[in-house]
Amino acid sequence: MAERTQKQKPAPSRTDEQAESAPVVAASGDKLKAELDDLLDEIDDVLETNAEDFVKSYVQKGGE
Amino acid sequence: MAIPKVCGIETEYGILVRGPVSDAVANPVTASSLLINAYLATHQRRVGWDFEDESPASDARGFRVDDLLAPEIETHLVNAVLTNGARYYVDHAHPEISTPECLTAREVVLFDRAAEQIVRASMNAAAGLLPPGAEILCHKNNSDGKGNSYGCHENYLIAREVPFARIVQQITPHFVTRQVVVGAGKVGCELPGVAADAVPYQLSQRADFFEEEVGLETTLKRPIVNTRDEPHADPSKYRRLHVIVGDANMSETATLVKVGATAVVLAMIEDDFLGDDLALAAPVAAIRQVSHDPSLRQTVLLRSGRRFTAMQVQIALLERAQQYAGSRGLGAVGEEVGREVLAAWEATLAGLERDPNTVAHQVDWVAKQRLIDAYADRHRIDPGDARLKALDLQYHDMRAERCLALRVGLDTLVLPDAVDRATTEPPTTTRAYFRGRCLAKWPDEIAAANWDSIVFDVGRDPLRRVPMMEPLRGTAEYVASLIDESDTPTELLARLGS
Numbered sequence: 381m382a383e384r385t386q387k388q389k390p391a392p393s394r395t396d397e398q399a400e401s402a403p404v405v406a407a408s409g410d411k412l413k414a415e416l417d418d419l420l421d422e423i424d425d426v427l428e429t430n431a432e433d434f435v436k437s438y439v440q441k442g443g444e
Numbered sequence: 445m446a447i448p449k450v451c452g453i454e455t456e457y458g459i460l461v462r463g464p465v466s467d468a469v470a471n472p473v474t475a476s477s478l479l480i481n482a483y484l485a486t487h488q489r490r491v492g493w494d495f496e497d498e499s500p501a502s503d504a505r506g507f508r509v510d511d512l513l514a515p516e517i518e519t520h521l522v523n524a525v526l527t528n529g530a531r532y533y534v535d536h537a538h539p540e541i542s543t544p545e546c547l548t549a550r551e552v553v554l555f556d557r558a559a560e561q562i563v564r565a566s567m568n569a570a571a572g573l574l575p576p577g578a579e580i581l582c583h584k585n586n587s588d589g590k591g592n593s594y595g596c597h598e599n600y601l602i603a604r605e606v607p608f609a610r611i612v613q614q615i616t617p618h619f620v621t622r623q624v625v626v627g628a629g630k631v632g633c634e635l636p637g638v639a640a641d642a643v644p645y646q647l648s649q650r651a652d653f654f655e656e657e658v659g660l661e662t663t664l665k666r667p668i669v670n671t672r673d674e675p676h677a678d679p680s681k682y683r684r685l686h687v688i689v690g691d692a693n694m695s696e697t698a699t700l701v702k703v704g705a706t707a708v709v710l711a712m713i714e715d716d717f718l719g720d721d722l723a724l725a726a727p728v729a730a731i732r733q734v735s736h737d738p739s740l741r742q743t744v745l746l747r748s749g750r751r752f753t754a755m756q757v758q759i760a761l762l763e764r765a766q767q768y769a770g771s772r773g774l775g776a777v778g779e780e781v782g783r784e785v786l787a788a789w790e791a792t793l794a795g796l797e798r799d800p801n802t803v804a805h806q807v808d809w810v811a812k813q814r815l816i817d818a819y820a821d822r823h824r825i826d827p828g829d830a831r832l833k834a835l836d837l838q839y840h841d842m843r844a845e846r847c848l849a850l851r852v853g854l855d856t857l858v859l860p861d862a863v864d865r866a867t868t869e870p871p872t873t874t875r876a877y878f879r880g881r882c883l884a885k886w887p888d889e890i891a892a893a894n895w896d897s898i899v900f901d902v903g904r905d906p907l908r909r910v911p912m913m914e915p916l917r918g919t920a921e922y923v924a925s926l927i928d929e930s931d932t933p934t935e936l937l938a939r940l941g942s
Contacts, residue, residue, distance in 0.1 A: 412804055415853050416818045423819065426846055431834035435589070438837055441472055441537035443456045443594025444662040444688065 446711035446776035447682075450601040450874055450915045451549065451703055453556050454542035455692050456535055456594040457563055457842065458585050463578030472537040475580050477522045479539050480532055482569035483562065484524055488868075491883055493523040493531060494892035494899055496909075503660050504608050504673035504683060525893045527868050527884040528558060529876030536663075538594050539563065539582065544876030545895070545915050548778040549704030549785055551871050553696050554858045558866035560584060563842050565867075584692045585840035586649035589833055591634045593653045595662065596692035600707055601915060602683040604675075606714050611685065612658050612669045614713045617722040618706065618761055619668050619689045620731045621754035623648040624740055625792050626702040628691035629809030631816060631836040632828075635732065643736045644827035645816065647809045649691040651735030657727050662688050668727055676895035678913040685710065689731075694840060694849035696857040697788055697806040704777060704785030708765045711776040717768050722757055723747040738813060740796060755797060762789055804852070811852045812839050878918030881927045882936070889933045900933045908937055 428434040461475045468474050484490045523533035529544025541562060543555035563582050570580045587593045602611065627647030632640040634652040646652075659667035672686045687706065693699045712718040724730050725745040733742060734754040743751035752760070765786055768774075774782025788806070795803035800810045816832050825831060841847040870880025879893055891901040900908045912918050930936035 409801060412801060412814070412853075416814060419815070419851050420818055420822055423848075426848065426851070427831070427838065428834055428846075432830040435830045435833045435837065437462075438458075438460060438588050439590060440458050440588040440592045440594060442592045442663055443536045443538045443540075444597070444666075 445772070446714040447601060447603050448547060448775075448916060449707035449711060449777050450545050450547060451552055451707055452543045452545050452599050453552055453559075453699075453703065454531075454540060454595075454597045454599070455556070455559060455584060456538040456540045456596070458583035458588065458594065458840070459538055460581040460583070461578070462581065464575050465578045469574070469578075473521070473534060476534040476537065476539040478573065479566045479570045479580050479582070480522045480524065480534065482573055483532070483566035484522075486569045487565065488527055489887035491525050491887055491890050492892050493525060493533065494894040494897065496894065496897070502673040504671040525879065525883060526562070527870070527880050528555065528866055529870035529874075529880035530555065530559065530562075531895075532562065536594070539566070544870050544880065545874040546871050546876075547873035547916075548781040549700050549707060550778075550781045550857070551873065552703045553699045554862060554866050555871065556693075556699055557696065557858055557863045560842065561863055561867050564844065567842060582842040583837060583840045584694065584842060585628070585837065586691055587630065587634060587653075589630075589632055589634065589640075589836070591636070593634075593650060593666075595650075595688050596690050597662075598687040598690055598703060598706065600685045600687070600710050601675075601677070602685050602710060603714055604679070604681050604683055606683070608671075608683075610716070611710075611713055613720055613723055614718050615685075615706075615709060616657065616668055616727050617724055617757050618709045619687070620724060620727050620744070621734060621757040621761075622702065622705065623651060623691070623731075623735055623809075624754045624758060624796060625705075625789065625807065626691065626693060626698045627651075627735065627807075627809040628693055628698075629812035629836070629839075631833050633736070641828040645738055645813055646735045647738060648731075648735040650689065651731045654689065654728060654731055668731060677915050682915075691808070692840070693808055694847075695806055695808045695811065695854045697792070697855050698808050700785060700857060701789050701792060704781065705761075705765070705789045707777045708768070708774065708782060708785065709761060711774075712764060712768050714776075715768075715772060717772065718764060721746075721748055722752075722760060738800075738809070740800075755793065758793055762786070762793060765789075805855045808839075808849070808854075811849070811854060812836065815839070815848060815852055872920035872924075873916075875912045875915050875918035877920050878912060878923050878927075881923075882933070885927060886933045886936075900937065902932075902934050902937070910937070910940065 459472050461470050521534040531542040541559040546552045628649050630646050630649045633643035653666050655665045656667040658669045660671050668689050670686045670688045675682045675684045725747050730744040740755050743753050792803050804810045804814050816835050839848040870876045891899040897909050897911045926939050
């Protein structure tokens with residue numbers, strides 16, 4: 381229990397740092413998540429129709 | 445003072461043939477030839493590659509290796525020079541494009557993008573030659589997920605007098621750890637003896653395939669530092685460091701930092717600025733361990749006995765590069781581009797340290813991992829599901845309508861117009877300018893060309909070889925007006941000789 385309390389109260393300097401940077405990160409995080417959601421909505425049109433066959437047939441010779 | 449880090453990238457693309465085709469066309473060697481021939485037929489006059497000066501069995505450690513499996517050169521396969529100064533050819537069973545020689549990492553980004561566009565145009569041109577319903581697909585990746593790998597190699601010009609042992613010793617820590625910034629990401633594991641899903645996701649396409657610290661091979665027992673000593677330039681003055689350890693990147697920022705940071709580290713090595721203290725105790729084990737740890741938290745043992753995370757090694761290298769920039773300048777990599785590279789390298793490392801999600805628009809492995817995790821989450825699928833591997837493959841798909849890298853919001857550094865031009869026009873800053881301009885102006889009078897010479901066929905005289913042993917001669921500054929003012933190659937040759 382004591383340990384948990386400690387985790388919830390980070391050192392003061394850390395709090396200041398987070399308070400300053402958190403909104404920026406959160407905003408870009410939301411934006412990123414929205415982008416991903418949009419992409420996932422359309423991804424079925426982009427993905428190969430039979431993923432398993434596609435992956436199985438993807439065989440290359442070694443190169444270089 | 446370090447010499448200019450003339451550089452370039454050679455990328456082998458994955459190739460897949462689908463639909464109703466003959467067995468012959470289904471063969472990847474034939475399909476690669478068909479792809480390239482289709483491009484040449486629709487885009488430019490064919491001029492062949494000249495193999496006169498190739499010596500892939502020469503070893504940078506100072507001896508020749510003829511009895512082991514030297515890299516093959518298959519002279520009967522299609523092999524062409526493009527008017528942008530690039531080489532487009534079949535290597536083993538893959539289509540491969542080598543960018544022209546570039547002076548900066550930013551130019552490499554441009555010509556690497558142009559190469560993608562050339563591959564895309566080739567796929568479209570090939571479609572016209574195939575039966576209805578058949579297609580040739582290309583992927584800019586480095587592995588099929590089944591233990592077969594193909595390369596994305598970088599090349600850097602280095603002064604011959606730099607001891608090769610110093611290069612090996614000091615570049616290895618960078619090659620092992622740079623994947624945290626420039627890894628292209630991979631679903632699963634291809635290490636022999638390890639189950640594919642024992643590593644659900646790793647940083648690099650290539651790390652599983654490296655078995656040696658240093659050596660000449662590129663197809664078997666791949667080494668972290670490749671010793672091929674084939675400078676394609678005056679061998680008494682230059683080496684070409686042939687780097688086989690990298691992934692092909694979809695992110696332009698990643699390509700910029702991959703080439704730019706490596707060029708800066710090599711400049712530091714050349715100027716004996718870097719030192720040996722970051723040497724790793726076991727580089728081969730470390731390159732796999734770093735790749736298999738997307739948490740970025742595990743440490744590797746240094747020869748000094750200290751333990752560093754890959755991030756700490758990268759931060760140490762960056763800090764030294766910043767000191768180097770302050771005290772010696774970045775002339776060897778281009779001052780302005782050098783500053784841009786260091787800023788992008790620093791921002792990426794800082795972002796990775798804070799939260800990798802913050803660099804999802806710059807780092808390929810982060811962009812891919814986010815996509816795969818979100819997809820798995822939405823559809824409640826487990827690691828090992830074929831759909832996740834399909835996402836991995838399609839991240840690198842060269843079909844614009846199927847490419848996932850084009851849809852994850854990666855930053856772009858070059859404009860579409862510039863990329864278009866770079867598919868046909870050479871850089872102005874290296875000898876590639878001379879090669880490309882001559883080829884565009886006199887395709888019928890050039891018998892063959894390669895990195896360090898052009899062979900002219902001017903009719904009744906014997907063939908005339910123009911050597912280009914200096915990578916920084918033949919630039920626009922030196923030869924633009926000569927080429928502009930010459931109506932025929934005979935005139936050009938006369939002016940060059942005078």
